[in-house]
Amino acid sequence: MQTIDLEATGLREMNSALQAQAKDTNQTAWEIVNPRGAHAIAVGLDAPIDVAVRGSTGYYCAGMNKQATVRVDGSAGPGVAENMMSGTVVIEGDASQYAGATGHGGTLVIKGNASSRCGISMKGIDIVVHGNVGHMSAFMAQSGNLVVCGDAGEALGDSIYEARLFVRGSVKSLGADCIEKEMRPEHLEILAELLERGGCDAKPEEFKRYGSARQLYNFNIDNAY
Amino acid sequence: MAKDDSSAPRTEPIQSWTFSKNINAEIRRAAATGIYDIRGGGAKRRVPHFDDLLFLGASISRYPLEGYREKCDTRVTLGTRYAKKPIELDIPVTIAGMSFGALSGPAKEALGRGATLAGTSTTTGDGGMTPEERGHSKKLVYQYLPSRYGMNPDDLRKADAIEVVVGQGAKPGGGGMLLGQKISDRVAEMRNLPKGIDQRSACRHPDWTGPDDLEIKILELREITNWEKPIYVKVGGARPYYDTTLAVKAGADVVVLDGMQGGTAATQDVFIEHVGQPILACIRDAVQALQDLDMHREVQLIVSGGIRSGADVAKALALGADAVAIGTAALIALGDNDPRWEEEYQRLGTTTGAYDDWHEGRDPAGITTQDPELMARFDPIEGGRRLNNYLKVMTLEAQTLARACGKSHVHNLEPEDLVALTMEAAAMARVPLSGTDWWPGKPGTGF
Numbered sequence: 051m052q053t054i055d056l057e058a059t060g061l062r063e064m065n066s067a068l069q070a071q072a073k074d075t076n077q078t079a080w081e082i083v084n085p086r087g088a089h090a091i092a093v094g095l096d097a098p099i100d101v102a103v104r105g106s107t108g109y110y111c112a113g114m115n116k117q118a119t120v121r122v123d124g125s126a127g128p129g130v131a132e133n134m135m136s137g138t139v140v141i142e143g144d145a146s147q148y149a150g151a152t153g154h155g156g157t158l159v160i161k162g163n164a165s166s167r168c169g170i171s172m173k174g175i176d177i178v179v180h181g182n183v184g185h186m187s188a189f190m191a192q193s194g195n196l197v198v199c200g201d202a203g204e205a206l207g208d209s210i211y212e213a214r215l216f217v218r219g220s221v222k223s224l225g226a227d228c229i230e231k232e233m234r235p236e237h238l239e240i241l242a243e244l245l246e247r248g249g250c251d252a253k254p255e256e257f258k259r260y261g262s263a264r265q266l267y268n269f270n271i272d273n274a275y
Numbered sequence: 276m277a278k279d280d281s282s283a284p285r286t287e288p289i290q291s292w293t294f295s296k297n298i299n300a301e302i303r304r305a306a307a308t309g310i311y312d313i314r315g316g317g318a319k320r321r322v323p324h325f326d327d328l329l330f331l332g333a334s335i336s337r338y339p340l341e342g343y344r345e346k347c348d349t350r351v352t353l354g355t356r357y358a359k360k361p362i363e364l365d366i367p368v369t370i371a372g373m374s375f376g377a378l379s380g381p382a383k384e385a386l387g388r389g390a391t392l393a394g395t396s397t398t399t400g401d402g403g404m405t406p407e408e409r410g411h412s413k414k415l416v417y418q419y420l421p422s423r424y425g426m427n428p429d430d431l432r433k434a435d436a437i438e439v440v441v442g443q444g445a446k447p448g449g450g451g452m453l454l455g456q457k458i459s460d461r462v463a464e465m466r467n468l469p470k471g472i473d474q475r476s477a478c479r480h481p482d483w484t485g486p487d488d489l490e491i492k493i494l495e496l497r498e499i500t501n502w503e504k505p506i507y508v509k510v511g512g513a514r515p516y517y518d519t520t521l522a523v524k525a526g527a528d529v530v531v532l533d534g535m536q537g538g539t540a541a542t543q544d545v546f547i548e549h550v551g552q553p554i555l556a557c558i559r560d561a562v563q564a565l566q567d568l569d570m571h572r573e574v575q576l577i578v579s580g581g582i583r584s585g586a587d588v589a590k591a592l593a594l595g596a597d598a599v600a601i602g603t604a605a606l607i608a609l610g611d612n613d614p615r616w617e618e619e620y621q622r623l624g625t626t627t628g629a630y631d632d633w634h635e636g637r638d639p640a641g642i643t644t645q646d647p648e649l650m651a652r653f654d655p656i657e658g659g660r661r662l663n664n665y666l667k668v669m670t671l672e673a674q675t676l677a678r679a680c681g682k683s684h685v686h687n688l689e690p691e692d693l694v695a696l697t698m699e700a701a702a703m704a705r706v707p708l709s710g711t712d713w714w715p716g717k718p719g720t721g722f
Contacts, residue, residue: 065498089491094428094499109488110495114428129482133426148482152423154467170481171423173467190477192467209475211468267472268455 052077056091057084065090071097073117087127092120095137112139115156128165131158134175147184150177153194159248166203169196172213178248188215189225197244199252207260215260216241218252227266233259312544313452315377315633315643317445317536317580317603322553324536325587327700328693329709332679340678347674348684351598353575354436354505354528357497361528362414362436362505364598365394366670367685368588370662371533371579371602372418372438372509374400376453376462376474377540377633378606380407382642384655385609387411389662393670398438398600400540401451401476403465404430411659416507419496421450421477424466432500436529438507439493441480441518444537444580447511447551451476452541456636459645486521493526507531512557512580513550519564523574531600532561534580538603540643541634554580554591556703559690562595571595572686585672592673593688594704608665609658610640 054064064082071077073096080101085091089108092101095118103111106124116135125143134153141149144162151167153175160168160177166184169177174194182200189205191213201219208225214237215228224230233254241254290296301312333339340347354361370390375383377400384407390397396414403425409415417434419426431437442448453462455471463470483492493506508522509531522530534554539547558578565571578591579600591599606612612620614627616639623630623637633643641653677685680692694709695701701714708714 061498062502066501069501090495090498093495096428109491110482113495114431114499116428128488132482133423133428135427151482152426154427167481171477173423189481190475211472267469 051079051081053081053083055083056088057086061088061090065093068092068095068099068101068118071095071099073097075099085124089127092118095120098137106143115139125162126160131156131175134158144181145179149179150175153177155194157247161249163200169194169213172196176244176247178244178250180248180250182219185222186225188213188228191215195240195244197241197248197250197257199250207262209266210260210262212262214240216244216254216257217260218257221258221260224260227263228260229263231259231261233257313454313541313634314544314547314631315539315541316547316631317538318548318551318553320548322535323555323697323699323703324553324581325555325590327555327696328590328704328706329696330589330593330676330680330692331694333681337681339681340683342675342678345678346683347678349670349674351575351686353507353577353598356528356570356574357502357526358436358505358528359501359503360435360505362396362416364396364414366666367592367598367673368393368582368666368669369395369416369577369598369600370397370605371537371600372398372400372416372440373602373606374402374453374540375405375408375465376400376402376457376645378642379644379650379653380405380461381650381653381655382606382609382658383408384411385653385658385662386605387415388655388659389605389608389666390414392659392663393666395666396435399434401453402462403427404433405465409433411655418509421480422466422475423481424474424476428499431496431504434504436505436507437496437500438509438531439489439496439527440509441489441522442511442513442533443509443539444511444533444535444551444554445539446542446546447513448478449542449546449550450478451539452634454541454634454636457634457645462645486525489521489525497526505529507577509533511535511537512552512554515552515557516560516564519561519576520568523565523568523570527574529575529577530561530565531577531579532557533600534578536581537579538606553703554578554582555700558591558594558596559703559705565595572597585669585674586676588669588673589676589685589688590693592685593692594690597686604665605662606642608662609642610653610661611638611642613640616640 082103085105087108093113096116100119103122108127110129112120119138121140126145128146129148131139132151134156136156140159145160145164149168150158152171158177160179163181164183168183168187172191178197185203188207192211198217202221205225207228238254351364391413398416416436453474505528507529508527510518512534535551575597578596582599619639636644638644641649693706701708
């Protein structure tokens with residue numbers, strides 16, 4: 051395993067070393083120590099490497115990730131895994147605002163709670179949250195899946211497009227154009243796979259599904275309330 | 276029997292200035308439809324503009340450069356503050372961000388061709404980067420927008436610069452809308468959304484709020500791109516002093532400032548005409564902010580919104596900008612609103628020069644559309660040639676004016692070379708009202 055002491059090495063050198071890994075690198079295991087809440091840790095990676103961050107991170111950890119697996123042994127600041135394209139990001143603790151924002155692909159697992167706007171404008175990413183999510187989660191969510199094993203805050207799925215939302219607990223309120231939808235067998239199948247991928251032992255039958263009523267898909271003045 | 280007074284003089288019918296024909300027509304349209312007007316373009320109302328400024332030219336105290344032969348440099352370097360690879364442009368005129376989706380693929384290609392021939396950059400828009408656009412643009416600025424449609428790290432690294440769009444002059448504080456008529460299969464795929472639906476572009480970024488967050492966002496973008504790319508921050512003409520200050524504080528290499536005349540693909544008319552300031556009112560505040568931070572020329576300033584000619588370019592540079600950007604003018608150079616399509620404009624209920632329903636996708640010129648038949652009318656090679664010609668003329672005009680003021684580089688133009696024709700323009704540009712040595716707000720004058 052390659053170990054980088056962020057305190058000694060500095061952000062640029064650390065990200066350069068990780069970004070320099072080729073698709074067929076044999077240096078697949080990396081460890082970042084002393085992250086101390088630094089911003090932009092392990093961003094822009096594009097190789098099938100495994101990066102373990104030993105501590106909590108600041109903003110945008112694993113931003114725009116491709117292929118890599120990034121594990122944070124702590125909590126993550128705002129925008130973790132933002133615009134992720136592929137790969138896996140696992141947060142052992144809690145995640146702050148905008149977790150998985152605009153993500154196009156890959157899997158984000160948050161073992162604690164996620165704050166507001168989790169999955170905002172998501173475009174294909176799968177997000178599994180073991181705990182609760184805050185208000186305005188999945189705002190303008192375009193595609194992908196958001197699984198919430200706990201409760202969801204206010205205005206879940208406001209202005210949602212085609213993303214699927216699965217919530218096991220309560221939903222404080224639904225946002226504009228977001229409605230509860232029938233959980234059909236194919237959804238239970240999708241959810242079972244997501245729960246397994248996210249390392250969550252909840253049962254798919256315990257969840258409700260939410261999605262778009264598709265009433266805002268075409269412009270109408272009456273939507274402007 | 277009533278007296279016949281038909282031969283007596285009568286009061287002539289007087290049209291109200293307040294309730295003009297246009298206003299009344301809009302009231303009737305609103306009453307009939309219940310929906311506000313959406314259109315493309317920028318502010319159409321008359322606002323103080325570069326036409327209200329004049330160059331003084333040389334005199335006994337300053338001597339001019341020979342009009343055609345003496346050197347008058349026009350090169351601009353953008354991104355000298357932090358970027359490892361600043362952008363070098365041959366001319367101080369760039370092409371503003373316009374999306375594939377709002378514009379057709381061939382129109383985007385023509386912008387790339389024309390800009391490349393002229394030695395300048397073009398800019399993507401909402402919807403991401405197309406291979407054609409990258410392929411035909413030697414220097415391409417990649418917009419980082421709230422919607423993040425099509426955003427990916429590979430394209431980010433292919434760009435020559437990154438423009439974080441906070442706002443635009445046509446709608447500071449507003450998002451965008453691309454109506455379903457223009458959402459072809461390809462546009463839908465690039466934006467990860469179903470075909471045919473109206474696509475909203477958010478008014479603010481999904482993963483940062485405020486200047487402190489922006490600083491961290493810029494750090495992330497630099498880390499992803501190895502600190503190579505210049506990072507621009509684009510703002511609408513709202514609070515130029517503070518926005519410029521905060522953009523610099525957040526780490527911008529370049530500030531892009533867009534006045535209310537700057538165009539949009541589509542938004543509410545009420546937004547276009549009633550929010551934001553004319554570009555003339557914005558430039559001096561932005562330059563003052565840079566000077567107060569000792570960053571003028573180290574952080575470059577690009578201004579846009581109603582730039583039409585080399586005179587506008589020269590005046591913007593004289594007020595302190597490093598370069599300008601054109602959008603609407605570039606589309607007109609390509610053939611938008613051309614009289615050759617007048618019959619078709621009439622059928623659409625409009626006329627040459629007034630056509631602004633770009634969002635409907637029925638552009639007779641084949642530029643602001645995704646309709647294959649209309650798109651086929653537009654030749655990207657000819658469009659590129661026309662744009663290059665236009666950029667060349669603008670540059671020659673700016674050089675002509677700079678030489679007349681005795682400047683060997685267009686950046687040597689300065690406010691002292693200008694006077695204003697109106698009180699408003701004098702106040703906004705902070706140059707003397709013609710025939711006086713005074714402008715409203717001039718320090719020490721008590722006004």
